[in-house]
Amino acid sequence: MNHHSQIDTRTRQAAPSTATDELEYQSGFGNEYASQAVAGALPQGRNSPQHGPRGLYTELLSGTAFTAPRHENRRTWMYRRQPSVVAGHYEPFEQPYWQTGADSTVAVPPEPLRWAPWSNDNSQADFIDGMRTVAANGSADAQSGVAIHIYIADRPMSQRAFVNADGEMLIVPQQGTLLITTEMGRLQVQPREIVIIPRGVAFKVDPVQDTGQPIRGYICENYGAQFRLPELGPIGSNGLANARDFLAPVAAFEDTTGEYELIRKFGGRFWRVPLHSSPFNVVAWHGNLSPVKYDTAHFMTIGSISYDHPDPSIFTVLTSPSDTPGTANCDFVIFPPRWLVMEDTFRPPWFHRNFMSEFMGLVYGQYDAKPGGFKPGGASLHNCMVPHGPDEESYARATAAELRPQKLDNTLAFMFESRFRFVPTRFAMQGPELDKNYIDCWKGLKDQFER
Numbered sequence: 406m407n408h409h410s411q412i413d414t415r416t417r418q419a420a421p422s423t424a425t426d427e428l429e430y431q432s433g434f435g436n437e438y439a440s441q442a443v444a445g446a447l448p449q450g451r452n453s454p455q456h457g458p459r460g461l462y463t464e465l466l467s468g469t470a471f472t473a474p475r476h477e478n479r480r481t482w483m484y485r486r487q488p489s490v491v492a493g494h495y496e497p498f499e500q501p502y503w504q505t506g507a508d509s510t511v512a513v514p515p516e517p518l519r520w521a522p523w524s525n526d527n528s529q530a531d532f533i534d535g536m537r538t539v540a541a542n543g544s545a546d547a548q549s550g551v552a553i554h555i556y557i558a559d560r561p562m563s564q565r566a567f568v569n570a571d572g573e574m575l576i577v578p579q580q581g582t583l584l585i586t587t588e589m590g591r592l593q594v595q596p597r598e599i600v601i602i603p604r605g606v607a608f609k610v611d612p613v614q615d616t617g618q619p620i621r622g623y624i625c626e627n628y629g630a631q632f633r634l635p636e637l638g639p640i641g642s643n644g645l646a647n648a649r650d651f652l653a654p655v656a657a658f659e660d661t662t663g664e665y666e667l668i669r670k671f672g673g674r675f676w677r678v679p680l681h682s683s684p685f686n687v688v689a690w691h692g693n694l695s696p697v698k699y700d701t702a703h704f705m706t707i708g709s710i711s712y713d714h715p716d717p718s719i720f721t722v723l724t725s726p727s728d729t730p731g732t733a734n735c736d737f738v739i740f741p742p743r744w745l746v747m748e749d750t751f752r753p754p755w756f757h758r759n760f761m762s763e764f765m766g767l768v769y770g771q772y773d774a775k776p777g778g779f780k781p782g783g784a785s786l787h788n789c790m791v792p793h794g795p796d797e798e799s800y801a802r803a804t805a806a807e808l809r810p811q812k813l814d815n816t817l818a819f820m821f822e823s824r825f826r827f828v829p830t831r832f833a834m835q836g837p838e839l840d841k842n843y844i845d846c847w848k849g850l851k852d853q854f855e856r
């Protein structure tokens with residue numbers, strides 16, 4: 406099933422890169438998916454028959470505690486050519502730029518921060534080597550908080566696979582199409598789409614075409630509760646990201662021979678182990694723990710059709726709740742193409758100070774609160790209680806505008822919003838991408854009080 410062909414491009418914005426996706430998927434979010442690459446490989450009526458089907462080994466992957474409530478419980482049964490315990494000894498692997506948890510030695514100024522698109526500092530990097538942590542909070546061992554990384558990669562992972570025991574990974578591609586091979590099968594993901602790789606699932610990321618440009622994007626590594634669809638409350642039973650638009654892979658296994666290198670992130674450290682065959686050897690699987698992708702063009706955006714600018718929580722695609730109701734470990738929020746029709750309203754985001762900490766990125770186009778300075782591939786950070794809002798240009802434009810219905814088009818910004826303060830890494834604070842003059846975009850907002 407190719408869902409791209411179903412997008413109505415008259416009303417929905419096409420992504421800048423449009424490689425066609427010929428892969429097959431199963432639809433739904435957190436379904437009891439079932440798939441087999443070879444007939445007879447998926448047992449019927451039981452999970453672990455005395456003899457695995459077709460000589461396959463049975464292996465269970467639990468993404469939540471066995472006793473997690475039913476609506477949160479995630480696990481998948483895999484039928485594979487070898488169990489994943491077949492491996493040698495692990496040895497340490499170095500990835501010094503991929504950091505875990507807040508770095509308490511970094512002094513974070515309580516002011517708005519912004520970064521230009523990061524430059525490619527290593528043109529020999531795959532997805533793992535090309536990862537750079539830009540901010541983090543919480544702790545992987547405490548199962549709370551997130552890290553935000555950017556990746557810039559020029560080469561395929563090829564015979565290298567990766568397992569993250571510290572959290573799930575929400576990938577937001579910004580440039581170039583990815584082919585993601587996982588234990589559950591393959592997904593193709595391009596800018597405008599997002600993908601979630603659950604904690605513990607082996608995967609690798611390869612560029613789809615050689616465009617001469619590296620693949621680039623943002624990642625939210627989530628140490629906390631798994632991302633899920635938000636409650637809809639009075640919105641009702643439909644809207645925002647609809648579950649049926651999420652796509653899980655179908656079972657597929659690799660026949661490649663030769664050595665694999667498996668890299669495992671475990672408690673903030675990296676380890677490597679040689680494998681004598683591909684870890685992508687699952688012939689059939691069933692369960693509700695699976696990577697899924699989602700095309701944000703399917704997002705049913707809701708906004709004000711009377712007056713005022715609503716809170717951006719109406720744009721929540723996914724939420725990772727914390728123990729405090731309504732106060733997320735992390736929300737993933739998008740600012741997609743949409744109509745603005747509010748009457749007698751300052752339409753861009755208001756000036757504000759927020760309890761929650763806001764990390765923003767831009768996939769393409771312009772963000773209405775910051776028409777200049779905030780570039781695709783760059784980022785901004787407005788931490789807990791840090792004042793921010795529309796820049797001078799946006800303010801001038803919005804207060805002068807004639808309030809006709811207006812389409813914000815050709816744009817996709819997003820926000821990782823967390824209850825925990827984001828601590829930028831040394832890499833982010835000391836690199837040349839940090840915008841030293843960001844605060845100046847507000848300096849012309851003079852006192853114009855008419856007494």
Ligand SMILES: O=C(O)Cc1cc(O)ccc1O
Binds near residue numbers: 715716717754755
């Ligand atoms: O600060 C930002 O640009 C993000 C944001 C957008 C919005 O529409 C309302 C509040 C908010 O924090």
Ligand SMILES: [Fe+2]
Binds near residue numbers: 757759763787793
């Ligand atoms: Fe904000």
